[in-house]
Amino acid sequence: MGDVTARIAEIVGERNLLTGDAVPEDYAHDESLTVGAAKPAYVAKPSTADEVSALLALAAEHEIPVTARGSGSGLSGAARPREDGLVVSFERMNAVLAIDTANQVAVVQPGVTLSELDEATREAGLAYTVYPGELSASVGGNVGTNAGGMRAVKYGVARHNIVGLQAVLPGGEVITTGGKTSKISSGYDLTQLIIGSEGTLALVTEVTVKLYPRLPHAATLLAPFGDLDQVMRAVPEIIASGLTPSILEYIDNLTMAAISYNEKLELGVPEEVRNATQAYLVVGLENRDGDRLDGDVQRAGELLGDLGASDVYVLDGGSARKLIEAREKAFWTAKAAGADDVIDVVVPRSEMPGFLAKARELAAAAEAGAIGCGHAGDGNVHLAIFCKDTEKRHKLLHGIFAVAVAVGGAISGEHGIGQAKKDHFLALEDPAKVALLRRIKQAFDPKGILNPDVLFD
Amino acid sequence: MGDVTARIAEIVGERNLLTGDAVPEDYAHDESLTVGAAKPAYVAKPSTADEVSALLALAAEHEIPVTARGSGSGLSGAARPREDGLVVSFERMNAVLAIDTANQVAVVQPGVTLSELDEATREAGLAYTVYPGELSASVGGNVGTNAGGMRAVKYGVARHNIVGLQAVLPGGEVITTGGKTSKISSGYDLTQLIIGSEGTLALVTEVTVKLYPRLPHAATLLAPFGDLDQVMRAVPEIIASGLTPSILEYIDNLTMAAISYNEKLELGVPEEVRNATQAYLVVGLENRDGDRLDGDVQRAGELLGDLGASDVYVLDGGSARKLIEAREKAFWTAKAAGADDVIDVVVPRSEMPGFLAKARELAAAAEAGAIGCGHAGDGNVHLAIFCKDTEKRHKLLHGIFAVAVAVGGAISGEHGIGQAKKDHFLALEDPAKVALLRRIKQAFDPKGILNPDVLFD
Structure with a gap:
């Protein structure tokens, strides 16, 4: 173990290695409510793909379990390490390498947080449209879990927004997959295979993400329904309408009460309406043209009425933002x-x-x-x-x-x-299928060093 | 071999098995211009996943090379069989199993052609938006090649429009992947791995595809440019404009001359303009609202002018359709x-x-x-x-x-x-990467019976 410590220190530099009691509690868990903490033997903070490669080669040699860590905001325990294991933390690999407006992509290191990427793309009028509700989440974490969020209904989940990767295989080989194009038919799609693999197949060291134009006009409608079933039946109709909502959320009455109380929301829904409501639909609309947005808001309002909403509230910008933020914090409210x-x-x-x-x-x-x-x-x-x-x-x-x-x-x-x-x-x-998944895992990671407790036994 | 013949006949029925001289030339090739023909030993036409499973189990037992065949319209020789091999032709598995309007998906067998699916979805006002330019192509073939086509610029390629599969592994196991939802984070994405694998990993027996509303209003703009470079530089600007074209094609002057001549196109471009043109951009726009479409056409026209088009022609419906059809036939024109x-x-x-x-x-x-x-x-x-x-x-x-x-x-x-x-x-x-792809192939197909000459040596 002393030897391993020395070799990790050689790779990442002594100041970027934590061991034993010096490992902060944070690295022992993610935000899962049920997966207990486990302090890893080593936390290494590499700054390049080559360092990640050397770390994995070393881990393979000594069969040390390796857990990748972005911001640690995951909810399934995929960033909970083994006690004898190595956490590879991407906190230092947090550079936005390129905002490429001609191809509408950004190239980033995995430790970049969603709020950093949002900031970096704003000036170009573009956005990475995966909003899993936690802006401190990292892009690398988005890759690992195939993150979704409220805007997925229009823009798709991480899988639909990540077009290229650089990744290190457990043997230490650095490969690149995909690129700045959104279509390729040249061999198996490794990008898609690695997305959602929760750190069990490869460690991602660079991510190319799609960007979309930021649309300047947006509106949020809130529609209370007396019956949860009605809400659910309304959803396919709204999708079929062609209004292309950017947000289409339901919130049941207890959850709405809790997040309203927690976040001091005042949405203008009278008490007698609230009391008669089983659930709410939140419909977000956006457009590059203000008049078109107004037309869509009117049409959406009529449609929601036809579908059984007891009323429809068009929220002002401040209330809308607060409601979305409160909805994003629903996990914390529940916790x-x-x-x-x-x-x-x-x-x-x-x-x-x-x-x-x-x-x-x-x-x-x-x-x-x-x-x-x-x-x-x-x-x-x-x-x-x-x-x-x-x-x-x-x-x-x-x-x-x-x-x-x-x-x-x-x-x-x-x-x-x-x-x-x-x-x-x-x-x-x-x-x-499980047997096939195991064989795929084996194809990437024959020694089983990457997140050995995740997905499989 | 007599034994194998008898067992295949047992599985699919005698009338659905062709061997020896009874195998028509068609099954010996696809539309690749460079991959020569090879008549297979057997052509079997199963009608169920269970029959496909039995065929693959038999093939595995005897290590018979297996090539899946949809419509045979591929261009890379992925449907060219081995001479000692078995072609599994999906021509009888051509049922549209469901048009599910609430989830906006269709469930089809792989032998369904794009024109059949187009017909089946029309009444519901929905469409499968992958148009690789050959309506006789099969949905199964779309899965195999990750087909694209003109509308991919707005709707994505097959990969983005196929959400679930039923597939038979080379050992004979029938698995289902994905489903009627467009987001899943529960294990490796086998749907995405099988898409684009050109018949080397599994045989697909059922496909769930996304459907989009058919938009009632469409327009096509044709913009000649004096300089091919200018065309290429215009493309990112049009994408960035937010006009969301459903078609954004370039056609160089020689190709335009050839397809115009072949298809007797009359697009109203005067001879002196044609002579001064190096390439054309074709921009398709569509909208659910006629007035919005008119606004977009005007804006696109101005933008194309700003970007250096020598003129902009808004084609009438008939000319537009003819141009698109001629463009789709560009392969045949070239041939x-x-x-x-x-x-x-x-x-x-x-x-x-x-x-x-x-x-x-x-x-x-x-x-x-x-x-x-x-x-x-x-x-x-x-x-x-x-x-x-x-x-x-x-x-x-x-x-x-x-x-x-x-x-x-x-x-x-x-x-x-x-x-x-x-x-x-x-x-x-x-x-x-090639070594990794080979290991993935091995994870699916340890005996290497599926399309052994495709992708790898």
Whole structure:
């Protein structure tokens, strides 16, 4: 171990290596509510792909488990290291290397945070449109979990916005995949394979992301509904309308009450309307032209009325921003309220009413709470689970995940499986597919050094 | 062999098996101009995934090379079988299983052609937006090559429009990947890995594709430019404008002359303008609102003028349709004109001027012709190569591909590597990456029975 320490220090420099008691608690976990902390033996902070390569070659030689870490804001325990392991922290690889306006891409190092990238692209009038609701999240983390967020309904998730990677294989080879083009048909798509692999296949050292023009005109509509089912039935109609909402969220009444209270939101919804509301739809619209936006807002308002909204509020800029921010903080609100887990099942959007009804039934039967909000346009349902008993909760989650899978959905839409949900994943997934995933893992990482506790046993 | 014949007949029924002299010439090749024909030993026409599974289990047992075939309209020789091999033809698996309007997806069997799917989605006001220019192409073929086409500039390529698969692994296991949702973060994305794998990883037996609303208002602008460079420099500006063109093609003057002559196009461009034109831009716009479309057409016209177009013609519906159809037939025009190969290099769109200049230099030095057109918005350059000498042509192609790779592009944007371009691919690609691709191939297909001559040696 002394030898390994010395060699890591050689690679990254002594000041960029932490070991033993000097490792801060932060590196022992991410934001998962259920995956406990584990302090790693080493934290190395490389500054180049070559350093990452040398670290991986060393780890392979000594079969040291390696966990990549961006900002540590993940929710599935994919950044929880092994106690005998090495955390490769990308905090020093946080440069925006290029904002390329002709190709509408940015090239960044993985440690760049979403707020840094937002700042860097603003002047060019462009934006990276993946907003998972946590601006301190890193682009590298977005790659690992295939991050989504509210704007995915219009712009897609990380998978649709990342066009090229530089990555280091567990043997130390540095490869590049994809590029500044959005179409390639020349061999298997390694970019797409690495996206969403939660640090189990390769360590990403450079990311090329798509940028979109920032549209100058935006509006937010809030529509209370007396019935959650009606909300869910409205969603496909809004998608089909061609209005192309940039945000299409549902928030149930308990969640709205909690985030309103926490964030001191004043949205102008009278108390008697609030009391008669089971859930809200939030519809974001944007346009490069103000008049067109006005036309769309009017049409969306009429449509929401036709679909059963008890009223429609066009929020002013300040209220809209506050509501979106409060919605983004729903995880923290749930955590503060004592939620025991937070999940993000995805189902076909037509299946949301049935799925939610069954999930609530299961929760009621377990005497547990399951309240939430979600990216309704994508069928991505976020539920805060209140159920102290670990065994009961595990059974409840298993039931909810099984319902989702049975209707053609999946356990996670954007948080990932990580360590938090892998037993459910392995139990519910087709064994032939799991065996294939393991062989793919083996193709990248024959010694199994990358995040050995994530996805698989 | 008698035994194998009998067992295939048992699986698919005697009338759905062809062997020996009964195998029509068609099954011996696709539309590649350079990959010669090879009559397979067997052609089986299964009607279910279970039959495909039984065929693959049998093929694995006897190590018989297997080539999947959709419509045979591919351009890279990925559907050219081995002489001792089995062609699995999906012509009988051509059912549209569901048009799901709530989730805006269609579920189809792989043998469905694009024109059949277009017909099936029309009534619901929806469309599958991958138009590779050959309506007889099959959806299964789209998956294999990651097909693109003119509308990719707005809607993306096959990869962005295919959300779920049912596929049979070479061992015979039937798996499903993805689903009716466009976001999932639950294990490696096998859908994306199989897309573009050219029949080397699995045989696809069911495809779930995204559908988009058909927009009722469309317009096509034709802009002649005196200088090809100017055309290429105009492209990023049009993309940045936010006009979101649904088509953004360039056509060089020789190609325009050829397709105009072949298809008897009359576009209203006066002879003196034609004579002073090096290349044309074709800009397609569409909108759900007629007034908005008119506004966009005006804005696009002004922008094209600012960018150096010598004039802008708004084509009437009939002329526009004819031009697009003629452009789609550019491959056949090139073939009829005696082209010796047709390639579809992709480069970052900002690199198109430099790439085209170098490609033309290389062609001139080889005393060869290289004329073309392309999906300019995607940096996807289609060149018809006129060069009879095989060795000289090989060297020229190698030079052109090397330039593309050097500027961050790839050998093929949408046709695939197949058998036609694999020696260039293997020579120009990073050996560490090729080794990884081979290990992934091995993870799916340990006996190497699926398309053994495609992508790899």
